[in-house]
Amino acid sequence: MDAAVESGRLAALHRLEVVNGNTEDLDTVTRLVASHFDVPTSYISLIDSDRQWLKSRFGVEYEIVERDASFCTHTVAAANLLVIEDTTLDSRFCDNPLVTGPAQIRFYAGAPLITPEGYAIGALCLMDRQPRRLDAAQRAHLQELAAFVMSHILLRRTVGRVDPVSGMPNKYQLAEDLAALQKAAAGQRRVLAYVDMPDTSSAFEIATVLGVAVYDKLVRNVSQKIKDMVDGAADVYHIGDTRFGLLSRHGDTAAFCAQLRGLDLLAPVESMNVPINLLSFGGILDFEVGPGVAVDAPRKALSAVHQALMGQQRWSVYSERDDVSHQRSFRLLNDMHQAVKGEGFRLMYQPKLDLHSGEYKGAEALLRWDHAELGAVPPMEFIPLVEKTALITPLTDWVMRNTLAEMRGWHARGYPVKIAINFSARNFEEPRIAQRLHAACVEFGIEPRYVEIEATEGVWMESPSALRTMHEIRELGMGIALDDFGTGYSNFSYLQQLPATVVKLDQSLIRNLCSNPRDQRIVRALITLAKGLDYRVVVEGVETRETLEMITEWGADEAQGYLLDKPLTPLDFERRLMAGAAVPA
CATH class of the missing domain: 3.30.70.270 (Reverse transcriptase/Diguanylate cyclase domain)
Structure with a gap:
C-alpha cells in the first residue's frame, strides 16, 4: 500500500477513536451476521499499523492478530469485497497460521469498512472451518451490512454520547x-x-x-x-x-x-x-x-x-503502587509479541539426577525473559499474565520447538536425555495440541518417549477437555508429570483416572524436611503412595545432602534442586552431561 495512502488511512482510523473504544454495542450486529449467513464466526476488525483488532466478535476468542497474518489486511489493501472459498487452495493463505494452526480457517469473506474519505479502515468478516460459497446476493448483502456498520461507527462518533441501552451519558x-x-x-x-x-x-x-x-x-x-x-x-x-x-x-x-x-x-x-x-x-x-x-x-x-x-x-x-504494577503488566503483555519472535526469551535447563543410577538423564526446560529495558523479568510475573491471553499458544509453541531443537543436538552427540516441558491449563484446552506436539517431534527427529509434559496439579479438574488431551498426549508415548504435587487438590481418587507417569513433589514440602518430622512423614507417605500406584517420583527443591539421602532411602526416583545444579544454559547443561554426576559433599 502506498505510504501516503496508508498514512491517511491510519489517520482516518484514529480520528474515529474506535480502536481503543468500547464497541460492545456492535456485538448484536456480529451475532446477527453470523446467524444470517449460518457461519460459526463473525467479527468486525480494524487494521492498525502493525496489528488487527477484533473489536466486536462472535465465535472467536482472540482479540488481536499480527497484521501480517490477518486476512483482513488483504481486504483493506484492495478496499473491496474479498471472498476465499477454500483457504487451503489459495496460495496467499494456505500457509497462514490461522489456516494451518488450531483455528483451521477454511473460509473467509470480508467486506471493507469505507470512510467518507474513501479509506478502508477494517472489515466486516465471516469465517468457517469448512469451505463455503457466497452467491451474488449474499455478497451484496455482506457489503450492505459493512456499510451499515461504518455508518453506525460514524454516527456514534458524531452523536454517540448517550448509551443506547440505558439512555445515560456514556x-x-x-x-x-x-x-x-x-x-x-x-x-x-x-x-x-x-x-x-x-x-x-x-x-x-x-x-x-x-x-x-x-x-x-x-x-x-x-x-x-x-x-x-x-x-x-x-x-x-x-x-x-x-x-x-x-x-x-x-x-x-x-x-x-x-x-x-x-x-x-x-x-x-x-x-x-x-x-x-x-x-x-x-x-x-x-x-x-x-x-x-x-x-x-x-x-x-x-x-x-x-x-x-x-x-x-x-x-x-x-493506589499508585497498584497502578504502576498494572502498567508494568500491560507493557509486558504488549512487548511479549516481539519476545515470542525470539527477542528476549531463552531457555534454561535444570538437571534431574536419577537416584538409582546416579546419572543425569534428563532436565526440565525453564523459560526466561531478558527484557531489553526492564531487565530480567521473573517467570512468576510474566507467565501468569500470558496464561490469561491467546499469547500462551505461540509462547508454548516457541518453548516446545526450541526445546526439541536443543534435544536433537544432544541426542546426535550421544546424550539421549529426556526433557520436561511445562504446559499451562489453557494449553490442555487447545484443540489439536497433541497433534502439534507429535508433528514437532517428527520434524526434529525426537522420539516421543524422550518428551515429558508437566501439568500443574489440578489442571485436569478445570476443564473436561484437559483430561482428554492428557490421554491423547500419553497415547503418543510421551510422559506426563503432575507438577507441584501435594500442594493443591491432592485428590487421590483422581490419580486413578489420570494417564500420568510421574508425580513431582513440590519444593514447599521439602524446604524444612530435615528439621520437621511431620514433613518427613508426609513426604515419605506421598512417595510410598505414588510408588504403589506405579508413578515415578521426582523431588524438587533438594538443597542439602541430608535431604537427598532421605528421599533416596524412601524410594524417590529423581531429584532436582540447587544441591545438584541450578538451571543451566544449553551449553552448560551439555557440559554437565559430559562431566557426569558430581553431588557436592
Missing part, C-alpha cells in the same frame, strides 16, 4: 465533562468512581440464561438504581456494558467516598418481574482537577476497579 460524555472541569474547576477536588454491576461473568450468564431483553431491562434498572442512590451528589455515566462511572459534582470528597461505601448495591434488582442478585465491585479515585485529568482520571479509576475485581472487594481506593 464514556465520551464523561471525557468531555472531565475536560470541561479542567477549565471550570481547576484546583478543586473531585471523586471519580467506577462500579462494575453486575460483574462480567454474571452479565454473560444472565444474558445467556434469561435472554438479551431481560438483560437490557436489568441494565436500565441498575442505571436508575445507582442514580437514585447518589441522589444528585454525582453525575452517573454508563461507560461500558456492565460498568458505570460516578463523577462527584462538588463538596466534601471524603464525605462522598463514605457515601459510596455505604451504598446498598447488594439488594436484588428486578428485571421483568425477575429479582436478580448482583455482584458489584467499585474503584474510587479522589483527585485534584488539573491538566490531563480527562485522560488520567479514567485510567486511575479503572486501575482501582481492577484492583477491586482482583481482590474480590466491594470497593478499592486508587
Whole structure:
C-alpha cells in the first residue's frame, strides 16, 4: 500500500477513536451476521499499523492478530469485497497460521469498512472451518451490512454520547465533562468512581440464561438504581456494558467516598418481574482537577476497579503502587509479541539426577525473559499474565520447538536425555495440541518417549477437555508429570483416572524436611503412595545432602534442586552431561 495512502488511512482510523473504544454495542450486529449467513464466526476488525483488532466478535476468542497474518489486511489493501472459498487452495493463505494452526480457517469473506474519505479502515468478516460459497446476493448483502456498520461507527462518533441501552451519558460524555472541569474547576477536588454491576461473568450468564431483553431491562434498572442512590451528589455515566462511572459534582470528597461505601448495591434488582442478585465491585479515585485529568482520571479509576475485581472487594481506593504494577503488566503483555519472535526469551535447563543410577538423564526446560529495558523479568510475573491471553499458544509453541531443537543436538552427540516441558491449563484446552506436539517431534527427529509434559496439579479438574488431551498426549508415548504435587487438590481418587507417569513433589514440602518430622512423614507417605500406584517420583527443591539421602532411602526416583545444579544454559547443561554426576559433599 502506498505510504501516503496508508498514512491517511491510519489517520482516518484514529480520528474515529474506535480502536481503543468500547464497541460492545456492535456485538448484536456480529451475532446477527453470523446467524444470517449460518457461519460459526463473525467479527468486525480494524487494521492498525502493525496489528488487527477484533473489536466486536462472535465465535472467536482472540482479540488481536499480527497484521501480517490477518486476512483482513488483504481486504483493506484492495478496499473491496474479498471472498476465499477454500483457504487451503489459495496460495496467499494456505500457509497462514490461522489456516494451518488450531483455528483451521477454511473460509473467509470480508467486506471493507469505507470512510467518507474513501479509506478502508477494517472489515466486516465471516469465517468457517469448512469451505463455503457466497452467491451474488449474499455478497451484496455482506457489503450492505459493512456499510451499515461504518455508518453506525460514524454516527456514534458524531452523536454517540448517550448509551443506547440505558439512555445515560456514556464514556465520551464523561471525557468531555472531565475536560470541561479542567477549565471550570481547576484546583478543586473531585471523586471519580467506577462500579462494575453486575460483574462480567454474571452479565454473560444472565444474558445467556434469561435472554438479551431481560438483560437490557436489568441494565436500565441498575442505571436508575445507582442514580437514585447518589441522589444528585454525582453525575452517573454508563461507560461500558456492565460498568458505570460516578463523577462527584462538588463538596466534601471524603464525605462522598463514605457515601459510596455505604451504598446498598447488594439488594436484588428486578428485571421483568425477575429479582436478580448482583455482584458489584467499585474503584474510587479522589483527585485534584488539573491538566490531563480527562485522560488520567479514567485510567486511575479503572486501575482501582481492577484492583477491586482482583481482590474480590466491594470497593478499592486508587493506589499508585497498584497502578504502576498494572502498567508494568500491560507493557509486558504488549512487548511479549516481539519476545515470542525470539527477542528476549531463552531457555534454561535444570538437571534431574536419577537416584538409582546416579546419572543425569534428563532436565526440565525453564523459560526466561531478558527484557531489553526492564531487565530480567521473573517467570512468576510474566507467565501468569500470558496464561490469561491467546499469547500462551505461540509462547508454548516457541518453548516446545526450541526445546526439541536443543534435544536433537544432544541426542546426535550421544546424550539421549529426556526433557520436561511445562504446559499451562489453557494449553490442555487447545484443540489439536497433541497433534502439534507429535508433528514437532517428527520434524526434529525426537522420539516421543524422550518428551515429558508437566501439568500443574489440578489442571485436569478445570476443564473436561484437559483430561482428554492428557490421554491423547500419553497415547503418543510421551510422559506426563503432575507438577507441584501435594500442594493443591491432592485428590487421590483422581490419580486413578489420570494417564500420568510421574508425580513431582513440590519444593514447599521439602524446604524444612530435615528439621520437621511431620514433613518427613508426609513426604515419605506421598512417595510410598505414588510408588504403589506405579508413578515415578521426582523431588524438587533438594538443597542439602541430608535431604537427598532421605528421599533416596524412601524410594524417590529423581531429584532436582540447587544441591545438584541450578538451571543451566544449553551449553552448560551439555557440559554437565559430559562431566557426569558430581553431588557436592
